[in-house]
Amino acid sequence: MPTAKKTATRVTKPVKKAVAKKSAEKKAAAKKVGTTKARKAARVVGKVMKSVKGKAPKTSDLFAELEALAKYIQDAKKEIAALSPDEVKEDFLPTASGELDAIIEATADATNLIMDSTEIIEEVMSGLKGKNADQLMAATTSIYEACGFQDITGQRITKVVSTLKEIEEKVDDLVAVFAGNSTSQAKNSKKKAASKGKKEITDEDLLNGPQASEQAKSQAEIDALLASFD
Amino acid sequence: MAVDMNMNVLIVDDYKTMLRILRNLLKQLNFNNIEDATDGSMALEVLRTKDIGMVISDWNMEPMTGIQLLREVRGDDKLKHLPFIMITAESKSENVIAAKEAGVSNYIVKPFNAETLKSKITSVLGEF
Numbered sequence: 001m002p003t004a005k006k007t008a009t010r011v012t013k014p015v016k017k018a019v020a021k022k023s024a025e026k027k028a029a030a031k032k033v034g035t036t037k038a039r040k041a042a043r044v045v046g047k048v049m050k051s052v053k054g055k056a057p058k059t060s061d062l063f064a065e066l067e068a069l070a071k072y073i074q075d076a077k078k079e080i081a082a083l084s085p086d087e088v089k090e091d092f093l094p095t096a097s098g099e100l101d102a103i104i105e106a107t108a109d110a111t112n113l114i115m116d117s118t119e120i121i122e123e124v125m126s127g128l129k130g131k132n133a134d135q136l137m138a139a140t141t142s143i144y145e146a147c148g149f150q151d152i153t154g155q156r157i158t159k160v161v162s163t164l165k166e167i168e169e170k171v172d173d174l175v176a177v178f179a180g181n182s183t184s185q186a187k188n189s190k191k192k193a194a195s196k197g198k199k200e201i202t203d204e205d206l207l208n209g210p211q212a213s214e215q216a217k218s219q220a221e222i223d224a225l226l227a228s229f230d
Numbered sequence: 231m232a233v234d235m236n237m238n239v240l241i242v243d244d245y246k247t248m249l250r251i252l253r254n255l256l257k258q259l260n261f262n263n264i265e266d267a268t269d270g271s272m273a274l275e276v277l278r279t280k281d282i283g284m285v286i287s288d289w290n291m292e293p294m295t296g297i298q299l300l301r302e303v304r305g306d307d308k309l310k311h312l313p314f315i316m317i318t319a320e321s322k323s324e325n326v327i328a329a330k331e332a333g334v335s336n337y338i339v340k341p342f343n344a345e346t347l348k349s350k351i352t353s354v355l356g357e358f
Contacts, residue, residue: 111247115254122254137258141344144254148341151248155290155319201324203297207290210319210340217321219339219346225326226337 080174089171097161104154111150118143155209233358237283238263242273242299243317244291252286252317255344259351260358270294274302277309284355289318289325297332304333313354317342 118140125136210216217225239261241252249266256264265280267273269291276282285303289296296316303309316329317338326337336350352358 108245108247112250115247115250119254141255141258144251144258145341145343147247147251151243151245151251152319152341154245201328203295206297206320206322206325206328207295208320208322208325209290211321217323217326217339219342222321222326222337222339225323226330229330 086175089168089175093164093168093171097164100157100161100164104157107150107153111147114143115147152210159209231356233355234283235260235358236262238265238280240265240267240273240276240280240282240285240287242267242270242285242287242291242296244268244288248288255347256286258344259348270296270299270302273299277303277312282312284313284315284351286315286317289316289320289329297328300329300332300334315350315354317347 121136122140125133125140128136239256241249241256241264243249243252243266246268249268253264253266265276265282267276270287271294273285273287274294277285285299287296287299294302296318300314300316303312303314310333313335314333315336315338316334317340318325319340321339329337335354338346338350
């Protein structure tokens with residue numbers, strides 16, 4: 001009785017041969033396909049070369065272009081480094097923010113002084129009657145209305161300050177890029193991507209401050225919009 | 231029904247000068263009792279401790295904005311019917327729509343004048 005091992009050897013040999021034959025056939029077929037593909041690719045490249053003949057740059061020209069580009073990038077790096085981004089971030093921007101804050105403070109002080117005087121006029125006015133009292137009343141009302149400028153300019157300046165803070169972040173990114181640290185840039189990109197993906201209007205989206213006068217809605221337009229709900 | 235000129239009017243704005251302007255204009259309109267707050271959370275405290283007849287609030291304040299204050303007011307059983315006028319520089323349509331959806335009684339865009347203030351109060355409280 002043949003052993004199991006011998007039987008297995010007898011069965012395996014012809015199978016191995018068959019497998020080897022099939023594999024050789026497959027390789028030949030693949031080679032044929034590969035050759036066909038290569039031929040097709042060569043035909044396409046040939047056509048392209050023919051069509052750009054005389055227009056395509058020489059290899060040496062390409063190298064020259066790349067060299068010039070590399071030099072340009074190096075020069076730009078040097079120029080940006082010479083701008084001292086740290087100085088912009090640590091000195092110029094905080095100074096600008098400080099100056100703007102001082103403007104808000106100064107206009108608030110002036111507005112309060114104007115209102116102090118107007119309140120005194122009102123006190124004196126309370127002892128008057130008739131046309132003079134009416135005229136003074138109208139004048140003081142106008143003064144109070146005009147004092148509203150401080151609130152609006154204050155909000156506009158606050159907007160500028162937050163823009164400066166954004167610039168500060170960009171400078172940070174720039175510094176990070178030159179230091180080879182892209183973490184903060186990646187953070188900002190993620191933040192931007194997240195905000196781009198937002199669909200619902202959040203409370204934060206509704207905090208825009210005063211609009212430029214040509215874009216701002218008038219009281220009449222707002223009244224009409226409110227009325228459209230009724 | 232006549233408007234009670236002795237009602238407490240709560241004005242809310244983070245700019246002290248604007249609070250002062252509003253106070254003076256309301257006095258000129260003969261409102262005698264004016265309370266103030268500099269943000270939404272402070273306003274809520276006043277609303278829960280004092281008897282307030284009307285709120286006139288700015289939008290852009292920290293930490294609690296005017297729209298958040300409005301939602302708190304409308305979500306409170308005791309305060310939900312309180313007349314609430316938003317007075318703000320936010321003039322985008324989406325702001326007006328959001329305020330209306332939150333239950334604002336009227337909306338004044340800054341800069342405003344005394345006449346607009348009077349007409350919006352009248353539309354909310356009636357002639358005075």
